[in-house]
Amino acid sequence: MTTTQHNHQVSRPDPRSWLIRTFPLALLLGLIVIVGLLIVHIVVGTVELTPSQILAALLNQADDPLHRQVIWSLRMPRALVALVAGGMLGLAGAILQAVTRNPLADPGLLGVSSGGVLAVTLWIAIAAQVGDAESLPDSGLILPILALVGGLTTATLVYTLSRQRGTTNMVRLVLTGVLVGGLCSAMTSLLLLWASEYNVQRMLRWTIGSTAGRVWVHWHTLWPAALLSLPLGLACAGIANGLQLGDEMATSLGIRVERGRAMLLFAAALLTAGAVAVVGNVGFIGLVGPHMARRIAGSDGRRLFPLSVLLSGSLLLLADILARTLSLDWLGRLTNLPIPEGAGLPVGVITALLGAPFFLYLLLRQQQ
């Protein structure tokens, strides 16, 4: 009886079982795509270089020192920042969707993004009051560290407020996150209104999210956060799987629900804060990436989490390639809009412009 059923199963292979068997292959494919995107990211740009010039620059044998400068100091760190920050936002989204059992949860849920951005805008505003803004450091470490601290503080506040009698209510957590996040965004808007035109530009890059001008110093704040939070988040996949079945089922399986959930929320907060601290509040990556991953790998965190990292990283890298190559000059000529010549698009605008319709498309397809 058992063998006939087994044969029956083999004779009609299920696409999902095929995927499970070939999951390592899917991960490998993802890595190949990422390497491809990294190469494209480094090759394209305003300073046009031939492949041989790029290869020479990569191997430190460039004829023109400018080539080496462009590749090693500008494009390489920016590509790595986009890739890793995207992956972190993707894992944060996947974790929060599992913990809250809500497929629409995104990394901003705990108020981390808005809290981080508020800390940055507050610093820029205060700096403008204290002295001349130009002389104060803003390309260095201070802004990312402030964003990290601001984001984690907000997450702690949201978590503390949503606790009641030793347990965390997920509905309360989501609502508190929305409220605290909204409060932070309102204060950021106020600071934007008061700021000088020059500072508004700097602040907006954080509220929209941008990878422009991200160099090694930014990478050096990103990788320690990534090294700590990515493995932590991935290791919690088994606990997240249990929590996805509800608190009672998770307890029944021997999972210590409150502790496991706190660990997952901490991982998500660290992932988001670390990413937002370097690229600002880039939207939709943490929502679209995990959703694409779920369509491919299903809801099992052991497959969903790593694939979310790879896909979301690739997406932000791809969006950044677009951000670096798309020019809006044609729009300015066409419409008389006051668009400065050669103005770039922040990557956050690209992810929102492409992510929102794509997400809508996913939702509509799901309904059919």
Place this chain on the structure above:
Amino acid sequence: MSSDTAPIVLEAEAIHVHYGERSVVADLSLQLTQGTVTALVGPNGSGKSTLLKTMARLLVPSAGAIYLDGKAITGMASATIAQRLAILPQGPRAPEGLTVRELVEQGRYPHVGALRMLRQQDHVAIREALALTDMERFSHRALDTLSGGERQRAWIALALAQATPLLLLDEPTTFLDIGHQLEVLELVRRLNHERGMTIAVVLHDLNQAARYADRLVVLQRGTIMSDGPPLTTLTPTILEQVFGVRAHIIPDPETGAPMCVPYATIKT
């Protein structure tokens, strides 16, 4: 199956359970003996689900204690409990797209932990759980594509993958049609007969409880009103006192178990 000498595997000792200010279970003691199928019955709000959850450490009693194999449950690690006791709560929900196999694999959590991979014995346990519930051919189907009966069997397979000697089921037949209800109850009996599992199950249908359980525990307002084999517990007096109905008790033509046929409610 039960005998007076069978060891007690799970025991509630003088427990009180409160939801906020409201007392749901009051000074209740219950002992489950090895190899017995016990059905908890009672009207809505009588505390049967609460009692089951408390015995499985899903709820914490405000007084009293739960003993698993003679040891107080409060001092035990949750994973250790999960290796000996599995409980299927009422109406569990799975994330969209989760397959039966992925669900059942999670039953190995108490044996494997959060970080390790599944080993040979885990795959054996998962295969066995799927075979017992006749879910092998659905193992790669998403849960949300299955019928209610199939889905319930998948959840039972998850509990069976835990490979525990003790299984608690909270209203496993609710929302199922009569055929699927019997399927679940027959599975309960098979698990008891063939594997010697100790099972406690909350049921609404008194006749099904009398037919498939060795012992009925009748609850009302958080206390036990009657406890024993169906023949002595399913009586007109109990039905009047606890459920507020007048009923004929007749023997089941198939098994001889008592069957109640209610014919009037009692207005108070």
